[in-house]
Amino acid sequence: MHRGGNSLTLVSITVCARNAENWVEQCFSSLVSQDYRPIEIIAVDDGSSDGTLEKMLNFRDSKLDHEIEISVISSEPLGLSAGRQLALESANGEWVAITDIDCRPHSNWISAMISAYDEYTSENVVAITGRTIFSEGNTRVSKIRSRTIQRKYERRTRLVTLANGPCSMFRREALIAIGGFNPCWYHAEDMEVSLLLIQSGGSIIYESTALVQHVAEEGLLLFLRKRCRDARAHFRIVRRFGFQGVKNPSGSIMKHDFVSDAEKVVFLLPILLIGFSMCGLGLVLTPKPYWWGITGTTLIFVLFSLTKWTQILWSASLWYGGILGLSDAIFRRRGH
Template identity: 45%
Template structure:
């Protein structure tokens, strides 16, 4: 091995590091790692990080560390961003790929990511995530929403998505890598930092990973709340506009639009003006076309998921909208809290030594 390259039968080939983190995901480890060790591209090194699991994942991670391609690392529960940083520090490849433990990459995932960089001045490349569908409506909505995002995605993008991306290692380290204090959306944060540093991120639809179905109503709402909270942190820090928001703004407007409709209907039934005087109330006259546009737009974005059970879908979207509003409020509360924290406590946090990950394999 020569730095970021490997010599195979006299040919110098780029080494790629693939990193993946797990916390309490014992049932997902084997399928994910099987997909990674069977990639068509070689040479690879796979860095598997356990982030303080208590369900037996650490022991399984340690066993996988016995594989010739896998380096296993264990750390206390510090979060995904800290886990990604530990893996980045351990990596040796010219390119460092990131994925998630609940993802199953296609065999040619890495090969197609690298192929997309040929002739391109790019610091990162991102592929396409396909969400599976289960028996519940949440997985169907999530699958359709993600698919719609990718249909309109440009080649030059602002986000190297966490489940399916690859970065130039030296460029990632130059911007400081993954900050362990980021509680969510670490992929968006590093992407925008790379772009601010003059880098370019490209998208290729040919590099595909398959995500297990995202099921469970409360799990879905909690993740969307974290998304919104993290988005507040990001838009306050970066001027670059994200191109991968999908239906979020449409869903966010669900609650105010429907409340406006309800109050408008109540007012019309109790204290409405005569029909001939409606032109004196332009807000009321705009209510009906607004609702028609909104329903059509929502159906257009999520049509394959909501046609089977419109009533249940409406309640899910209402809960999703509420979760986004909660996340936004939490994001601003967090921002205010951080801005008013004492400098002494900030110095104390900086003085605390960072926990050192444990290498489980030689």
């Protein structure tokens, strides 16, 4: 088996989708446009009820004379982690890359990660992750999401704890050795396998030039559902690996950063509720000067907080997701 950038090193690119017919064409086109060879593409339709599977099959059939082999797997609606596992089991490559159907990898995505691996062949590199760029879109929510992700990547160092789902590739043998993607996991399957790989003695390398474009997250409800889902899955991660993270091969603790972009907003909802409580107390108790001072100051803060309504709702979705995660842990479901 050849390593690094050798032309014989096959990379299997995998993508899973459910009810995403409008994204299939652009995503698949970006995959076949990769400047690295050889590659194979494995797509999993996770029980779609729209035309996703048909679009996948049509694209595959239109490329039958192409140098890239495209496989399409149809399954029941089992979830993303189960879909990634199906793709892994069908992969032939030494490396298995993962992305999402709402992503458009740049043409050098795979080649940039392979080149990064070539620089660190002396290390036990088991995964390489690139950089996801969220389109800003046209709404306040999409701009917040785009800029938050940008700041998160700016803080990344060479060694990381998360090989992100939209933009990463793994050594297939290393991924199989830790059990692959558990079909029971509810979301955060990329974080889970990343931490398990580090625990097994591997390293995850960040390559900032391996770019993947993500469509804008335009709608507020979609944004809140995803942040709730993140928090719910994060509860499982913390319960299994602790708050501090895991040890890397050198013995240093590497903190997981799955929801680190939410640290500044998670306490907004509790602070707002405390502020309303203080206002109520100040108005019903004996009107002494210091109470009026506390009430006035709190009221100003509350009114200021209400102008940050998107962040308040974001905070609320995180707390709700945490409650759901606690419920999952109590009843031993969704990967707990």
